[in-house]
Amino acid sequence: MHTDEIPLSATAERKVVTQAAGEAPEKDWVIVARGLKREYDMGGEIVRALRGVDVAIRRNEYVAIMGPSGSGKSTLMNLIGCLDTPNAGEYWLSGDLVSSMADDELARVRNREIGFVFQTFNLLPRATALHNVELPLVYAGVSADERKQRARAALERVQLGDRVTHRPNELSGGQRQRVAIARALVNEPSILLADEPTGNLDSTTSEEIMRVFEELASQGQTVIMVTHEPDIARHARRVIMLRDGLIESDERREKFSEKLQTGGHAAIGLK
Amino acid sequence: MPFVDAVRLALAQIRVQKLKSFFTLLGVTIGVMFLIAVVSIVEGMSSYMEHDFVGKLVGVNTVTLRHRPEIGGDITEAQWREMQRRPRVLVSDAQPVVDALPPGTLWSLEGYDQVPISSQWRPAGMLEASAVEGDYFKIRELKAAKGRLLTTQEMAMGTPVVVIGEDIATRFFPNLDPLGRSLKVGGLPYQVVGVAEPQGSIFGLSLDRFVIAPYRSPLRHLVNRPNVIDVIRIKVSGDADMIETQETIRQVMRGRRGLRPSQPDNFAIETSESALSFWTNIKGKLVIAGIILPAIGLVVGAIVIMNIMLVAVAERTREIGIRKALGARRRDIMSQFLVEAATLSTVGAAIGITIGIMLAQLIAALSPLPATVAPWSIVAGVLVGAGVGIVSGIYPASRASRLDPILALRQE
Numbered sequence: 194m195h196t197d198e199i200p201l202s203a204t205a206e207r208k209v210v211t212q213a214a215g216e217a218p219e220k221d222w223v224i225v226a227r228g229l230k231r232e233y234d235m236g237g238e239i240v241r242a243l244r245g246v247d248v249a250i251r252r253n254e255y256v257a258i259m260g261p262s263g264s265g266k267s268t269l270m271n272l273i274g275c276l277d278t279p280n281a282g283e284y285w286l287s288g289d290l291v292s293s294m295a296d297d298e299l300a301r302v303r304n305r306e307i308g309f310v311f312q313t314f315n316l317l318p319r320a321t322a323l324h325n326v327e328l329p330l331v332y333a334g335v336s337a338d339e340r341k342q343r344a345r346a347a348l349e350r351v352q353l354g355d356r357v358t359h360r361p362n363e364l365s366g367g368q369r370q371r372v373a374i375a376r377a378l379v380n381e382p383s384i385l386l387a388d389e390p391t392g393n394l395d396s397t398t399s400e401e402i403m404r405v406f407e408e409l410a411s412q413g414q415t416v417i418m419v420t421h422e423p424d425i426a427r428h429a430r431r432v433i434m435l436r437d438g439l440i441e442s443d444e445r446r447e448k449f450s451e452k453l454q455t456g457g458h459a460a461i462g463l464k
Numbered sequence: 465m466p467f468v469d470a471v472r473l474a475l476a477q478i479r480v481q482k483l484k485s486f487f488t489l490l491g492v493t494i495g496v497m498f499l500i501a502v503v504s505i506v507e508g509m510s511s512y513m514e515h516d517f518v519g520k521l522v523g524v525n526t527v528t529l530r531h532r533p534e535i536g537g538d539i540t541e542a543q544w545r546e547m548q549r550r551p552r553v554l555v556s557d558a559q560p561v562v563d564a565l566p567p568g569t570l571w572s573l574e575g576y577d578q579v580p581i582s583s584q585w586r587p588a589g590m591l592e593a594s595a596v597e598g599d600y601f602k603i604r605e606l607k608a609a610k611g612r613l614l615t616t617q618e619m620a621m622g623t624p625v626v627v628i629g630e631d632i633a634t635r636f637f638p639n640l641d642p643l644g645r646s647l648k649v650g651g652l653p654y655q656v657v658g659v660a661e662p663q664g665s666i667f668g669l670s671l672d673r674f675v676i677a678p679y680r681s682p683l684r685h686l687v688n689r690p691n692v693i694d695v696i697r698i699k700v701s702g703d704a705d706m707i708e709t710q711e712t713i714r715q716v717m718r719g720r721r722g723l724r725p726s727q728p729d730n731f732a733i734e735t736s737e738s739a740l741s742f743w744t745n746i747k748g749k750l751v752i753a754g755i756i757l758p759a760i761g762l763v764v765g766a767i768v769i770m771n772i773m774l775v776a777v778a779e780r781t782r783e784i785g786i787r788k789a790l791g792a793r794r795r796d797i798m799s800q801f802l803v804e805a806a807t808l809s810t811v812g813a814a815i816g817i818t819i820g821i822m823l824a825q826l827i828a829a830l831s832p833l834p835a836t837v838a839p840w841s842i843v844a845g846v847l848v849g850a851g852v853g854i855v856s857g858i859y860p861a862s863r864a865s866r867l868d869p870i871l872a873l874r875q876e
Contacts, residue, residue: 276789276869297793304791315786315873319480331469332791376790 218285223383224250224273228282229292231268231378242268245282250417252383255410257404257426258419260435267388269435270419274307274386275299278346287383308377312389313367316361316376322348326376330380333380351405360426367398374405378414385409387418391425403428468590470800474807477776480626488772489812491765492852495758496813496845500820500837502754503844505827506747509834513743524736527709528560529553529696529717534733542828552692554604557720558598561696564716565709573679578688579853580651581675583636593649595687597679601627603699611643611658614678618657622680627658628693629672649675650686665832706735762848765809766856773860777867784864785872799867805857806850813849817842 207208231243242265250256253306260266260336272276275291278299284292287306294302308329309315316325326344335343348354351371354430361369371391377385387406391399409429410416478485528534532547539547555573562571575595582588600606608627618625626647633642637656646653654677657797663671677683679693688694700709717731761800777784784797811843824835 196839271870274789276873297795300791300793300796303789309789311873315782315789317783317786319476328787329790332787332793332796337469380791 203392209279215283217288217290218249220288221251221423222249222285223252223287224248224417225285226272226282229272229279229284230281231265231272231277231279241438243279245273246435246438246440248273248433248440250274250415252415253410253413253428254431255406255416256418256431256433257429258417258433258435258443259421259423259426261421264435266419266421266435267439269387270388271343273384273417274309275303300332304329306383308380308382308385310370310373310387310390312392314373316369318361320357321355321360322364322372325361325372326327328431329376329380344375344380347379348372350378351375365398366394367401370394370398370402371405371464374402378409384415384417387416389420390418391420391422399425467803470803471807473800474804477675477804478808478811483770485808488769488808489765491761491768492809492812492849493765493816493819495761495765496849497820497823498761498814498850499754499758500817500841500845501823501827502750502757502836503841504820504824504835504837505833506750506754507838507841508824508828508833509741509750510747511836512834514740516620523635525700525702525704525706527700527706527713527737528734529557529713530694530732530734531730533734551721552689553694553696553731554771555693555719556692557690558693558696560700560720561713561716564712565698565700566704568701570603572596572600572603572697573693574600574695575679575684575688575693579683579686581632581636581830582648584646585638585640586636588648591673591675593675593677593687595677595679595681595683599699600676600697603697607661608658609661611656614676615660619678619680622678622682624652624654624681625657625677626654627660627676628656629660629674630662631670631672632633632675633659647675648651649677649683652682654681675802706737710735765812766852769805769809769853770856773801773857774863776804777801777864779858781867781872781875784867785869785875788869789855789869789873794865797862797867801861801864802854802857805861806853809856810846810849813845815848817845820845848857
């Protein structure tokens with residue numbers, strides 16, 4: 194795998210990429226953020242959620258963003274997910290400077306480049322699994338026939354091919370999260386962005402969802418996951434730790450293949 | 465989002481919340497219902513006035529000459545007094561008028577009044593009786609259902625014979641054949657020679673309550689002073705110019721009355737058009753009422769829809785957040801809620817149209833008003849419905865579209 198061949202440590206890599214401010218990064222970098230700052234005005238009191246964060250993520254990486262509450266990880270996730278824009282700094286997503294985009298352009302980027310998986314699933318309660326998965330395609334302007342076909346394929350990818358007509362309240366938590374994953378994948382986004390994806394699930398189901406992520410990552414999907422649970426974060430191949438709005442550490446784990454060989458993560462259960 | 469999807473979504477929303485949707489729609493439904501019903505009634509009255517009423521009362525291509533208008537709009541007391549002082553139309557006016565018009569012109573003289581009428585079988589009642597001469601039956605297009613009409617000889621001789629209407633026949637000759645029997649008109653016996661074909665009714669008033677005798681019969685003494693008549697009725701051939709005809713009659717009459725150019729006419733010339741003008745006047749007022757009444761309902765409907773949509777936006781904040789996260793642009797959210805509001809109120813309008821049509825038909829069935837549904841009012845109803853929805857949906861929809869996706873997703 195491409196990432197495995199890079200000799201530099203993650204921290205060193207990041208520095209290389211983030212030094213050339215104002216320049217579009219090379220194609221291989223899916224995310225390059227330089228000096229991201231985000232402040233909130235909470236009734237007169239300025240909360241500095243991010244105080245200058247540099248992040249660089251290559252295609253096909255599987256990254257966990259960790260940190261205690263108040264560390265700024267949700268803010269970073271919102272910025273990465275193009276739900277919010279930074280007060281300062283630049284953010285390049287798939288070669289586009291996203292940090293200076295207007296609302297509707299951001300919506301388009303979210304639609305094409307990002308697949309969200311939320312802690313609370315965020316499915317439309319009255320819509321069927323199929324319709325929920327179709328939703329990003331609706332906003333992408335895909336024809337109804339193609340939408341159905343692609344949504345069905347995405348549901349089959351997460352082993353829910355037999356649940357297309359079920360509504361969220363007819364599905365278990367794990368199944369709901371898998372519908373959400375199918376929805377995130379249906380537009381073939383550059384990154385799969387998961388916010389505490391197992392936060393509302395029991396440990397067995399959490400493992401099941403992590404196996405899905407693992408499999409997607411092994412198929413080449415870039416996955417970024419925000420979590421405060423070390424048990425979940427250890428599934429990722431790289432962990433970025435945030436504290437007080439700054440990056441505390443950014444470490445790549447031992448090569449993925451080696452990890453499998455040591456047997457420490459045999460439970461990951463890749464097929 | 466494609467329009468069809470948006471409409472489908474909106475219909476699903478209505479299905480899910482039937483009761484709420486019902487109350488939301490009520491204002492628009494009632495508004496459109498009134499619109500359709502009132503317009504139908506006005507249109508019905510209108511076609512009735514134009515085809516039946518004026519046709520039966522005045523007649524096509526017909527000009528009447530009276531000393532004052534029969535069908536008048538609002539007149540002041542001073543005008544009324546002036547009309548009362550006018551000289552009456554005389555029998556001797558008829559010949560000069562007819563002579564001034566092209567040959568082939570039909571004419572009749574009529575005098576009428578309420579007179580006591582009785583028969584051997586029924587006591588007297590005050591009813592209208594006419595004394596006529598000339599082409600009366602041709603102009604009125606009256607035909608005999610039984611017996612015959614008055615002959616030229618009877619007209620010339622003043623024979624005491626009458627042609628009666630259906631109502632008179634049934635009233636004074638119960639279960640009897642009236643032909644050849646005697647009807648007392650103003651105390652004198654008249655022989656019934658014919659019963660006219662039924663004429664129907666206008667606004668519930670029967671048109672078959674008439675008695676027609678020759679002008680030269682003794683009846684004329686009861687209805688008018690000597691030589692005076694109520695109406696000279698003229699019918700010109702189909703292609704004649706009505707305005708020219710009226711003007712000719714006017715000039716003859718002004719000449720006979722010796723009016724100076726500065727003096728106004730002291731007689732009235734009426735045609736089916738001039739009779740209609742008073743109706744057009746009323747119709748205008750009715751149409752305004754027919755617009756204001758539904759408008760109130762629609763304004764209320766619009767306010768209700770706006771409120772319900774604001775509540776819907778608040779309730780569905782999370783859904784909006786999800787949609788935005790998945791790539792919905794402002795205009796996608798905006799159009800979703802606009803289409804929803806428009807669909808909601810168009811459904812309301814459709815129900816209103818249905819009820820309005822049924823209401824119009826009910827009124828047509830239960831009253832003499834012939835309500836006819838105008839196709840344009842249905843189109844107007846649908847457009848008004850959609851319009852109300854869009855107008856009242858703009859504010860809630862724009863609020864929805866401007867929601868911050870992060871805050872929206874955080875909402876429970």
